[in-house]
Amino acid sequence: MLRLPEVHRKAIAAHGERAYPQEACGALLGTAAGDDKRVLATLEAANRFGNVEEFQERTGESQANRYVIPPEAVARIEREARQRGLDVVGFYHSHPDHPARPSRYDQDHAWPWLSYVIVAVAQGRAAGMASFVLSDDRSVFAPEPLE
Amino acid sequence: MPNRILIPAALRRFTSDQNAVEVEAGTVDEALKALVTRFKPLEAHLFQDGKLRSFVNVFVNDEDIRHLQKGATVLKAADTISIVPSIAGGS
Numbered sequence: 001m002l003r004l005p006e007v008h009r010k011a012i013a014a015h016g017e018r019a020y021p022q023e024a025c026g027a028l029l030g031t032a033a034g035d036d037k038r039v040l041a042t043l044e045a046a047n048r049f050g051n052v053e054e055f056q057e058r059t060g061e062s063q064a065n066r067y068v069i070p071p072e073a074v075a076r077i078e079r080e081a082r083q084r085g086l087d088v089v090g091f092y093h094s095h096p097d098h099p100a101r102p103s104r105y106d107q108d109h110a111w112p113w114l115s116y117v118i119v120a121v122a123q124g125r126a127a128g129m130a131s132f133v134l135s136d137d138r139s140v141f142a143p144e145p146l147e
Numbered sequence: 148m149p150n151r152i153l154i155p156a157a158l159r160r161f162t163s164d165q166n167a168v169e170v171e172a173g174t175v176d177e178a179l180k181a182l183v184t185r186f187k188p189l190e191a192h193l194f195q196d197g198k199l200r201s202f203v204n205v206f207v208n209d210e211d212i213r214h215l216q217k218g219a220t221v222l223k224a225a226d227t228i229s230i231v232p233s234i235a236g237g238s
Contacts, residue, residue, distance in 0.1 A: 023237055053213065054201040055235060066237035071204040071211070074232055087156060091234045098238035106236035109202050111157040112192065116236070136160070138191050 001145045002090065002115045002131045003038040004028075011042050013126035016094030016119040023047055025067040027077045028090040028115060035133075037089040037115055043077055045069045066105070067093050090115030090131070097122055100130045107141040110134040115144060148224035152182055155230055161189045175205060176218035178228055193230070202233040 008028075015024040029041040047067040050057040055068040069077075069091070081088050091114065100120040102110075110116060112134045120128040131144045149169040154162050162168055168185070172178035179199075183190040193203050205212045206229040212220050222228075 025234070027234075049235075049237070052233070054233070061237075067235065068202075069234040071206075071231040071233050074234060093236055095238040103236070103238050105238075109233075109235040111155075111232055111234075113157045113160060136188065 001036050001147060002028075002117070003030075003036075003147050004117065004131070005039065008039050008042050009129060012092050012117060012119050012129065015042075015044055015092075016096075016121040016126055017124055019047070019094060019096075020121050020124045021096045022063040023049075023065065023067040023094050023096060024119075025069055025091065025093040027069075027081075027088055028092060028117065029077075029081045029084065029086040030089045032087055032089050035113070039089065040086060041084065042092070043080060045073055045077065048073070064096060065098075088114075090117060092117035092119065094119045094121045100128045102132050102141045106132075107134065107138075110138075110141060112136050112138075116141075117146075150178055150222050150224075150226050150228060152178060152228045153230065155232060157232065158189060158192060158230070161186050161192070172222060174218065174222060175207060175212055175220045175228060178222060179205070179218075202235050204231045204233060205229070206231055 026044040028039045030039040049063050049066040049068045052070045100118040115131050117131045131146045132141050133144045151167045170178050170181040
């Protein structure tokens with residue numbers, strides 16, 4: 001279960017709209033008790049796809065359909081969370097002109113336990129949001145209740 | 148002297164909630180092998196076809212092993228290994 005208050009849904013949607021037609025991405029900071037996660041803050045991140053060694057542009061792949069937050073940025077996000085007394089409970093990204101459901105690429109690159117919120121952005125306007133969690137054996141990237 | 152491997156929050160459910168695991172190893176490869184041998188379910192999250200997954204990054208102290216000798220990087224006593232994720236995806 002991911003508890004994502006309206007104010008943070010709006011921030012994620014606004015970031016997705018601003019980044020359109022590129023993918024937006026960022027982190028979800030909050031508290032967790034087991035699999036019950038509550039978001040208390042969001043942090044925008046720069047989409048560095050195409051600018052890091054392991055994630056270069058190839059045919060059909062660009063910031064319009066890919067995002068990456070490199071390890072140095074993840075480490076900074078974790079430090080920021082610790083300073084606020086929070087945990088990194090997940091990440092969000094946008095799907096420009098694509099539904100809010102995970103791709104095979106999302107699943108292949110996901111970490112377990114973390115919540116992955118996807119906001120669909122159709123023609124520049126946010127159009128739906130959902131959250132997904134990877135199963136412990138990596139076989140399923142399942143929808144997670146969003147409250 | 149053993150080396151410590153720091154475990155990211157997302158993977159701690161596979162290490163009995165330990166945020167650090169101590170291993171005896173000569174290189175980074177040996178340390179990671181020792182880790183996944185001890186905590187078998189971790190293997191699928193760190194390795195694919197015997198190679199580190201593209202979104203798994205390993206640091207020795209504060210240095211990315213890609214700028215050292217990668218998996219062959221020799222560990223000194225008390226070196227700390229960190230597993231740091233890249234977060235990636237897309238439509």
